[in-house]
Amino acid sequence: VVPGETALAFYKAKNPTDKPVIGISTYNVIPFEAGQYFNKIQCFCFEEQRLNPQEEVDMPVFFYIDPEFAEDPKMAKVDLITLSYTFFEAKEGLKLPLPGYQ
Amino acid sequence: MSTAMNFGSKSFKPRPPDKGAFPLDHFGECSAFKERFMECLRHSGYESGACRPSAKAYLECRMERQLMANEPLEKLGFKDLIDEKSEGEPEK
Numbered sequence: 001v002v003p004g005e006t007a008l009a010f011y012k013a014k015n016p017t018d019k020p021v022i023g024i025s026t027y028n029v030i031p032f033e034a035g036q037y038f039n040k041i042q043c044f045c046f047e048e049q050r051l052n053p054q055e056e057v058d059m060p061v062f063f064y065i066d067p068e069f070a071e072d073p074k075m076a077k078v079d080l081i082t083l084s085y086t087f088f089e090a091k092e093g094l095k096l097p098l099p100g101y102q
Numbered sequence: 103m104s105t106a107m108n109f110g111s112k113s114f115k116p117r118p119p120d121k122g123a124f125p126l127d128h129f130g131e132c133s134a135f136k137e138r139f140m141e142c143l144r145h146s147g148y149e150s151g152a153c154r155p156s157a158k159a160y161l162e163c164r165m166e167r168q169l170m171a172n173e174p175l176e177k178l179g180f181k182d183l184i185d186e187k188s189e190g191e192p193e194k
Contacts (some may be wrong), residue, residue: 006179007150008157010136026116040119041178042170047123057126058136062161064179 004067006041011059011085015051022050025087034081037069048090059085125169132163158183 001007015021025045029035043061051057061083069075127133139156146152158180164170175184 001150005151005154008139008160010140040117042121042124043119044124044126046118049126052128055128057128058133059126060124060136060160062178
């Protein structure tokens with residue numbers, strides 16, 4: 001992936017239970033300092049997503065790395081950025097404190 | 103398992119996506135396009151740049167099926183691929 005160039009990535013999620021699951025996901029970027037350069041244009045995260053029993057779905061993320069990444073001396077040794085998602089089961093009545101996104 | 107909940111000196115602030123969330127493709131309407139994109143990545147040694155036409159096709163599939171808000175492709179970083187097209191290059 002080249003900084004500034006838009007890129008597509010896929011995750012896959014499966015609901016192995018026999019009940020529908022409503023989940024919501026949040027993400028993490030490693031190394032931590034690279035997170036500020038990671039820009040998501042569109043993804044499956046932050047909103048509740050429903051997975052039916054035994055359903056398996058592809059979950060796309062469309063993103064780009066800020067070109068300023070290449071100018072940051074602290075990032076000079078970073079050639080691998082890992083994006084991970086954690087999918088939480090949404091509980092009724094629970095409102096996650098999503099920063100500025102309602 | 104590490105999460106974003108570090109109550110230490112630095113706090114990671116997740117930011118929402120610029121254009122919101124993708125609805126799930128429950129019926130796999132665009133799975134074929136996704137497969138083509140993944141095939142391309144495997145063949146190119148996971149060079150994202152080499153597979154941008156397939157990525158563009160996947161997003162176009164989503165837009166056609168209301169699985170993504172319509173957005174001019176130039177704004178999604180595909181301007182160079184569109185310019186190529188208008189110069190009469192056939193799309194594979």
